[in-house]
Amino acid sequence: MILTDRDILDALKDGALSIDPVPPADFYAPNGVDLRLDSRLTLYRPVAEGDDPVIDPARPGYSFREAITSMADDIEIGGEGFVLDPGRLVLAWTLERVDMHPGARLAARVEGKSSLARIGLIVHLTAPTIHAGSTGRIQLEIINLGPRPIRLRTGMKVCQLILEQTLGVPQRGYGGQFAGQRAAE
16 A cells, blocks of 8 residues: 555654655655755766676676776765766665664655656666665666756755555565665665
8 A cells, every 4th residue: 555645744753754854845745755866976987998898797796886886986966966968877865864664564665756757867767666674865776868968966856755555564674785775885
């Protein structure tokens, strides 16, 4: 069952859900809440001459963290914003930290905003699930599929958090490789 704006506000009040900073009233939609873009981005570098351009995530011993470290740099979005060129992928973060109490029977999805999708900005490519018990800022995979560059600014509304009630309490909260994310991981 998808939570309504009233249900989300109740979950915040009851402590089942924490969003910090707390979104203002105009961030709530009938079935979700808007989240904003943080100032941190992870930019992929172009493939250098002589480097193997192939990423093999099925290779034994593959590490996502090592791959990112070897091919990307962290930056801060400045006062003029960051211009995302067509075809470019960046990793980004929500400004808000989202914590779901493991016993609260809540899970979530993060979805892009239609106003951004209509200009070609895709947010959170294929991994929208936020597991029950998750804590931390939400990492976003953002790509510009439009024909023109798009300026990203710190604090802009970039996605919506859609909260869902689970049928039961999970045996354990989320403890996967991206639990409690703080940096581009």
